[in-house]
Structures are given as C-alpha cells and as structure tokens.
Amino acid sequence: MSPMPAFLACLSAASAALFQPAAADPAARIVAVSGVVELPEGALAFVPPGLEAPAPLLVLLHGGGGSPKEMLGRFRDAAVRRGIILLAPKSTGATWDMVEEIGRARRALVRTAPTARLSVDPPRINRAFHALRPFVHIDPGRVAIGGFSDGATYALTVGTANPPLFRTLLIFSPGMAYLSGGDHAGQRLFLSHGRKDPVLSFDASRSRFVPALIAAGLQVTFRPFDGLHEIPDDVLDDAFTFWLGPADR
Template sequence: MPASAASGRLDSRPPAAPPVDPWPAGVHALELGGGAEVLLAVPPGEPAPRPLLVFFHGAGGEPAQSLAAVGPMAAERGVLVLAPRSGAATWDLISGRLGRDVAVLDAALAQLGAHVAVSRSAVGGFSDGASYALSLGPANGDLFDAVLAFSPGFAGPPVQVGTPRIWITHGTGDRVLPVDRCGRRLAAAFDASAYAVTYDEFDGGHVVRPEGVATALGWWLGTS
C-alpha cells in the first residue's frame, strides 16, 4: 500500500489523452484484484474527454446503489461515474483510519486511462459516502475541482490541498443524520474555512433525490 494512502492523498491523475482500449457505453467492472470491486459507468457517445464523478455509497451499500442514484442523470450529461465499494461495512476513515479504500481508488484512477479520457474530476457520495467525499476532496483539491455531498454526517480532511468547491444538500426531516448538527454545521464550517460553498436544504429525509442530483451536476458542470 502506498504511503500516500494513509495520508488520504491520491497519486493517480486520469489523462485526457485518447484511450488505448476505449470502452463502449455501459457499466464496466475494473479488474484490480484483492477482492476490490469498482464499477465505471460510461455514457453514450464517441470516445472523448469527459467529466468524471467518483461517487461513494452509504454505509452497508454497494457500487450498484451509487450508479442507481446518480448514473442516469450523469449519463444524460456525458459524465463518467466511478463507483467503488468500501473494504468494510463503511469507508476506511470512518471505520478506523485511511488506507485500503484510498489505495483501491488510486489504483482505479490509474487504470482508467486505458479505457476513457477524463477532462475534469469531482468526488461525491451519500451519507457516510458524503462524509468520505468531504474528507478526501479537500485533501486532493489538485485532482477534484468539486465535492458533491448528499446528507453528510461529518468531514475529516487529513490534509488540505487546494480548495475545491463544495456542494452540500440535506433534508430537514433527516432522522439518521440530523440537519442541524450535520449539513448546516458542515456548510458553515467549510464556508468559514474559505471554501466556496453552496448549501441546498430540502423538505425530506435521509435520501438522494433525483432533482438534487440534477441540481448538483448542473452546479458542477456550469449548466444549471
């Protein structure tokens, strides 16, 4: 495991160069070994540099749930979606310390270049996955230009590199991660730390709303 994984830093940088072995539209499983499961959803169209969204599932989730939540709207906008599975019931930072999940993501990003070209990258997630995105994103602001956090609980960036834009959405009726001590607190904390923060509160519970995904993607891509 690279030493950088323990610090939350990602070394790989997906290239914008034409891929050696371009993948057609659809869902592809990366071959990383060691029991790692990572899916990549490629939108329709001819191979070309596309935006890449890395999306982390909630606790006890799986990559297919990530793709179900954001994949259709990402595909409509020509966005690649990379969906890893956590090595344990939740992500390494939340269950103990950074390491294995960071290394798997780094390996997946390194493998992408043979199959897709990437123009820009963002990181997002739901629930524990949103907390993980709010932790890894600010630690890798030289890779990710934005963080899309759906109902996060906390943020624990191990280091700060760059200042990616932050988008947070949270339901006022969330009984799993209450909005007062989660979404509102996090938005205020990042704003106070000189990040550009957009906070979107909605009437609902602990869910990923299709309209929220559409708004987040439009905000990131500048199409809203």
C-alpha cells in the first residue's frame, strides 16, 4: 500500500515531538519494584524480577477494543524469560486515532486521506514512556515497538516515523500498512500473520504489505503460521529472537 501524501504531512507534524525529553509525570505510581507499574492515562508497564540493567524495552500497542492489561498478559512470560521491560500505552478511544479516523472515513466513503486526529495518541505514548523512565534503566540500543491487529498497524506507522529510536518493529497481524517518509535503511521489521485469520487479511500482509515494506528499505522477516487472529507462543519466541538474538539456555 502506498503512503498517502496528505497523511504523511500530518504524521510528520504529529510525530515531530514524539519521544523528546520531558519531565516524568508525578502522577505515576510504582506498584512494585519488579512487576506491574501503573502509569498515567491508563498505561501499564511490566518490569521483570531480577532485571539486569540496562534492559531492552518493548513498547506494545493493543488491538482495537483491547487493553494494556491484555498486552502485558500475553507478553509477560516471554518478557520474564528474556529480561525485557514492557510498556503498554492506552489509546484515547477504542482504537488508535489514525485507525479510528481511517475507519470513519471509509464508512463515510471518503476517498481522501483522513487528517483530523493524527496527533492525539502519539503524545500519550510519549508521556507513558517518560513516566516510566525514572523507574528503569533502558538500553537505548535495544528499544523496539510492536503491536497486535490495530496496534500492529499503528506501531508500523509510529515506528517508521522514528527510525533512530525504533530500530526494530514487531508487527503481529496488521490490517493496514502506512509508512512515514524518511530513510528506513537498517530498520528491521518482523511481521507475522495467520493464514486462516478471519479478522484481517493474511493475503494483504503477504502480497501487499511485505513487498511494500521491502521496497521502502526495511529489512523484513515475514513469519506466516497456520492459525487465526492470534500470536502463538512459537511466533512470539521467533519475534524476540529476531529482535534480541537467541535466548540464553
């Protein structure tokens, strides 16, 4: 899918301040030295016990109608095994602003790129990131962004808007593929999709998204699997190995 110029212009403006230095929000409340950390605006983080600093960080974006709690629940065990800090922000609405806006435009049969709400959720991700920072020691060379379903679509867009920060993207069963402009050389992307997915098209990922991502300069690993709209354990393990290398035995 080719990026839409009007969308890219708005995305560039919306992402310009993403992950810039900011003071931590005093409303952040640490629940445990290791465990779940509650952050402002419904965001959650998980810090594995016995973590060796500096540690890798994975920003996780939930699917439509999903929640940060669900994302932590799905990724928590693997994060403990690999010593990964998880950060799961919450979208303003039921799904992420860009996805919601595109869906609204399609229902209204609008043919131009939606532009109204592209700046709503990136600042929320930014604030969650900076609220977490006082509690953890993050390895800046091992920061990735990922997501499932609508969250995968959004992670792809936000991740490609910020190549210096997100060198790796973990994309699970996306519904759309909108890239930001810029140089993506060296940026690595893992994309998985179930062949029998009844919700979002496997063929779109295989035949449209992957070739477009490769053409844009990303280093893409496509991981199809015999399954539905899900993230199987072996696929998640493969994604983490793609990002961090083989797990210590």
